[in-house]
Structure formats: structure tokens, C-alpha cells
Ligand SMILES: Nc1ncnc2c1ncn2[C@@H]1O[C@H](COP(=O)(O)OP(=O)(O)O)[C@@H](O)[C@H]1O
């Protein structure tokens with residue numbers, strides 16, 4: 125059994141799962157006693173990444189009528205928090221249209237670090253500095 | 255990535271983590287659209303099993319000053335829900351004193367099935383029929 | 385809080401009565417010397433576990449030993465079911481309405 | 496809801512404005528024909544995401560095109576920060592107080 129404080133939630137990539145998944149993350153962050161602003165920023169970023177999975181990950185091909193969504197959060201030994209949002213769909217590269225594309229921008233504004241891995245689905249890896 | 259709806263939460267086996275872990279479970283159960291009474295019964299049973307980890311699992315030996323607690327919930331393909339509460343402490347066998355020992359009794363009242371595995375820590379395996 | 389004469393002492397607990405609040409619950413469950421009866425107002429309890437239940441039972445057993453009538457107000461379904469699941473329905477005097485609990489205690493005091 | 500004369504049309508959204516409520520948000524963001532100005536009362540929004548923000552932006556851009564002044568009431572810190580993070584602070588006319596928003600809209604209508 126892993127000794128670190130960790131949350132992992134898997135669910136279908138559908139919009140109605142995003143809010144409860146975010147609430148579960150909020151409870152986990154409360155357990156870790158992070159302050160309110162930090163908790164809100166982390167859940168905001170995770171909410172954006174999860175919304176992207178619902179909106180984009182399975183938009184191409186639609187072989188899987190509803191794909192899967194995974195949220196992972198982990199307290200790192202240096203006190204930072206890592207949050208990954210993972211899907212097994214296909215990342216869609218595009219230039220940002222003027223009136224949208226706020227999701228990644230918001231994530232970049234709050235996460236200390238953001239890595240987007242796009243082999244074998246998409247993995248949005250965020251690290252937060254409390 | 256696992257395709258099933260699943261929640262996994264690891265945290266230190268301390269009393270202050272039990273309520274947030276239960277809240278995370280409640281959010282997960284809401285995502286799955288179980289009705290209120292079922293959600294309450296499941297979180298009640300999980301809360302009892304987690305309280306037992308905090309109170310008993312690491313009471314002997316105390317080699318690990320604070321052990322670990324893991325909560326797993328999974329929607330099974332037959333529509334049932336499995337919830338496991340896992341620790342790596344030692345199960346303490348005892349006869350039930352008159353004015354306590356309600357935890358397992360409560361779990362038995364709500365879970366369709368209860369299995370207690372005690373090799374290598376304790377694993378309380380509950381299955382619920384919605 | 386004292387209500388009426390003879391005195392009914394009210395102890396009110398709300399929110400989640402669970403393991404994380406064990407000490408607080410134990411401390412709240414103290415009666416003043418001159419109490420004639422105790423009303424445990426748990427109507428706003430949103431969640432309870434067996435740890436809270438054990439504290440309540442200890443309190444009620446002690447009160448009974450001292451000849452002090454105790455009534456519980458429980459309104460929330462999770463808590464009501466918890467008491468059933470634990471097999472403790474007959475161990476407590478439970479009301480889902482404050483007025484009925486007060487009435488019962490006043491009756492006890494008149495006897 | 497119409498306030499005063501000339502008419503200020505109020506649209507009130509509360510709770511979590513997020514992806515699961517996208518259609519509901521879009522439907523709520525409709526103005527009646529005779530509105531002179533629009534007050535978006537978002538003071539009780541407990542959480543918002545970029546999907547909600549995009550809907551709000553579309554609405555405001557459309558209103559601006561139609562010469563309709565729009566004021567937003569935002570009070571909750573998460574929402575206020577979200578607007579900043581998205582770089583949209585100057586895209587909206589934001590107030591943290593309903594009275595100030597009404598005052599601003601009345602001023603727009605007087606011009
Ligand atoms: N999980 C994902 N799967 C596929 N594409 C993604 C994913 N996340 C982001 N993207 C791509 O990145 C783009 C930018 O995302 P974002 O900044 O959140 O804006 P928006 O979702 O409004 O387009 C998306 O339009 C999409 O093409």
C-alpha cells in the first residue's frame with residue numbers, strides 16, 4: 125500500500141461527473157489542510173483539465189462512445205501537490221480562437237508547473253506549490 | 255487506465271482524515287447517482303471501517319507511529335458497489351464488550367456482504383446492493 | 385441552558401458527530417449539578433458514527449444511574465438509521481420533535 | 496426581472512457554473528426585447544469554470560454589438576480570480592455590489 129496521501133478517481137468522461145470529481149478533490153485537499161485559496165485554485169485547474177477531457181479527448185473518431193477520465197492527486201514529499209488528469213483519447217492541437225481557449229491559460233496561471241503528455245491518450249500533469 | 259468508475263484515497267490513519275475521506279466518497283457516490291439513503295448507508299459503513307483503522311489498526315506495537323489508511327470504492331459490472339477499507343496494521347480479535355463494538359454491527363446491517371481479511375494488515379471488504 | 389422549572393438542561397450538538405470530534409463530544413456531554421432532566425438536542429446532526437453513539441450511550445447510562453431522565457431529539461434519517469443499525473433504538477428515549485421531548489421530560493419530573 | 500424605468504433586465508445565476516450546466520447557462524443568458532440594460536447577478540456563484548466564462552463572454556460580446564450595456568456582479572473570490580487568470584478582467588464590467596452595478600447601468604442609460 126502506498127504510504128503517501130493520494131487520491132485517484134476514475135469515471136466516464138461525461139460532463140456530469142466533473143463536479144463530483146472536483147468535490148472529491150476538494151475534500152482530499154481539505155484533509156491535507158491546505159488553505160481555501162489554494163484549494164480553490166487547485167480544483168479550478170483540475171476542473172478545467174477535466175472539462176477538456178469531456179469536451180475534446182473523445183471528439184475525434186468516437187470509437188469509444190464515452191471514454192474514461194482519471195483524476196490523480198498526490199502530496200509530494202517536498203510538500204508540493206501533483207494533480208494529473210488523464211484520458212485515453214487523442215489530444216487535439218489547435219491555435220487558440222479569440223473568444224475561447226481559456227482552460228489551459230487558467231491552468232498555467234495557477235499551476236507552478238504544467239506538462240502535457242500526449243502519447244497514448246493525454247496526461248495533463250500539474251504541480252502546485254502551496 | 256481502468257475503465258470502471260473507481261475511487262481510491264490514501265491518507266495517514268488519523269482521525270482528522272476520516273471525515274474528508276468520507277466526503278470524497280460521498281461525492282463519488284453522487285457522481286454515480288445513487289439515491290440519498292444508499293449513499294448515506296455506504297458512507298456510514300465506510301466511516302465505521304475507517305474509524306476502526308484509526309482506533310485499532312496501529313494500537314499494537316506502534317512501530318509505525320501513524321500508519322496508513324486506504325479507501326477504495328468501485329462500481330462493479332453487475333451494478334453493485336464494492337468498498338474496501340485497508341490498513342497495514344494488525345487486526346485485534348476480541349469479544350464484544352457490552353457497551354461498544356457497534357462498528358462491525360453497523361457495517362453488517364448495511365452491507366450486503368462483509369469480508370474481513372487479516373493477512374498482511376486488515377482489509378474490510380464490503381459489497382453493497384443499491 | 386436551563387428551561388423552565390424544574391430545570392431541564394439542554395445540550396445541543398450539531399454537524400457531524402464523528403471520530404474527529406470525539407473529545408469535543410465527550411466534553412459537551414456533561415451535566416450541571418442541579419439539572420433535573422437532560423434534553424440532548426441532536427436535531428441538526430448531519431452525520432453520526434458509532435464513536436458518537438458510544439459517547440451518547442455512556443452519558444445516558446450514567447444519567448440513568450443518577451436517576452436523571454434524558455431525552456434525545458433526532459431528526460435526520462442517517463442518524464435515526466444508525467441507532468437502528470447499532471441495535472440501540474430501545475437504549476435511548478428518542479423524539480423527532482423538541483416539544484415532545486420537553487413534554488416527556490416534564491412528565492418524568494412530575495412523577 | 497425588470498427594475499425601474501428605463502428597464503434594467505436582471506439575470507441571476509447561482510451555485511456552480513460549470514460544464515455540467517452549460518446548456519442551462521446558455522439558456523439563461525437571453526434578454527427580452529425591450530431591455531435597456533442587463534444586470535448579470537452572479538454574486539452567489541460558488542464556483543465557475545472557463546465554460547461558464549465563455550458563455551458569459553459570448554453574451555457580453557453580443558450585447559455590446561446590440562448597444563446594450565451589461566454589468567456583472569461577482570463577489571466570490573474563486574470566480575473573481577478565474578476572470579483574472581483567464582485574462583478577461585477588462586472584457587467585463589464587474590462590480591462586487593449590486594447597487595453599484597445598477598448605478599452604473601442607470602448612468603449608461605441616461606447617456
Ligand atoms: N484532454 C484533451 N484531449 C484532447 N484535446 C485537448 C485536451 N485538453 C486540451 N485539448 C486541446 O487544447 C485546446 C485548448 O484547450 P483550452 O485552453 O482548455 O481551451 P478550450 O477547451 O476552450 O478550447 C482544446 O481546444 C483542445 O484542442
Ligand SMILES: Nc1ncnc2c1ncn2[C@@H]1O[C@H](COP(=O)(O)OP(=O)(O)O)[C@@H](O)[C@H]1O
Nearest residue numbers: 306307310311344345346354355356357358376
Ligand atoms: N482495522 C482494524 N484493525 C485492527 N482491529 C480491528 C480493525 N477493525 C476492527 N478491529 C477489531 O474489531 C473490534 C470490533 O470493532 P467494532 O465492531 O467496530 O467495535 P469497536 O471499534 O467499538 O471496538 C475492534 O475492537 C477491534 O478489536
